[in-house]
Amino acid sequence: MSSSLSNRFKASTAIQQSGSVQTMFSGHHATVHCHECNRAMVPRVVIYYGQPLKSICPFCGATFARFPSGLQKFLQRFHTRTLTTKHFNFFSLAAGLFGFTFMGSSKDMLPETLPTFALFGFVTFTTLALAELVFQCIEQLANRLSHESNYYWATLVFVAWVLGSINSELTVPIIMLSFAMVLRGLIVGFGQILRNK
Structure with missing residues (x-):
């Protein structure tokens, strides 16, 4: 009984999460293409002493974008x-x-x-x-x-x-x-x- 309730709760939670993700990224791409390896990826931000320096590709390590200082x-x-x-x-x-x-x-x-x-x-x-x-x-x-x-x-x-x-x-x-x-x-x-x- 308790296992069936937990399964129903997990299923409803998964449906809600998938629906929120779809509405959040509707019409938008969550990934970009790397300029070097041309793979779809989410850039990783490199931070130095709390300041973002640049974003890199997690696959090849190439610089995707730089964030200038003041x-x-x-x-x-x-x-x-x-x-x-x-x-x-x-x-x-x-x-x-x-x-x-x-x-x-x-x-x-x-x-x-x-x-x-x-x-x-x-x-x-x-x-x-x-x-x-x-x-x-x-x-x-x-x-x-x-x-x-x-x-x-x-x-x-x-x-x-x-x-x-x-x-x-x-x-x-x-x-x-x-x-x-x-x-x-x-x-x-x-x-x-x-x-x-």
Whole structure:
């Protein structure tokens, strides 16, 4: 008698649980597909000192998603690593306009004070275009190989430091390129903030 009652209770509980699960996940998938092994899985969250770092595939261990910290969220709002050529096109167009202005002013078609300004603009925007080209090449390479671009940037900084320590004549160009990369990041970042508002 007691066993039959317990069996009925278990059966009704199982029916209720299955019904609640079906209503909870109705129209939704409880699993996702891994980018590496392409298996259906539920990502496991990796936590470090109470902060979620990333989620991984329980089968192959590949990273499924990363959870940025507060500082990273602020930096991502300021500048995301978008793989686009519009910034390079803008810098190239500005450099071309300053270059044509310099050529026109050198033939006494424009005021005498304009060539210096045009030459400065041409050099500045040409350097920014080269910095944007380097940035996009590294980000595209990391994206194609499914790697974190931070390792590429760290390698580039290390190579620049080694070259600067070996040959002191390369120190000034390396500093100028670094300044151009920082200036390029500031211009693109402020442009992105203005677009997002």
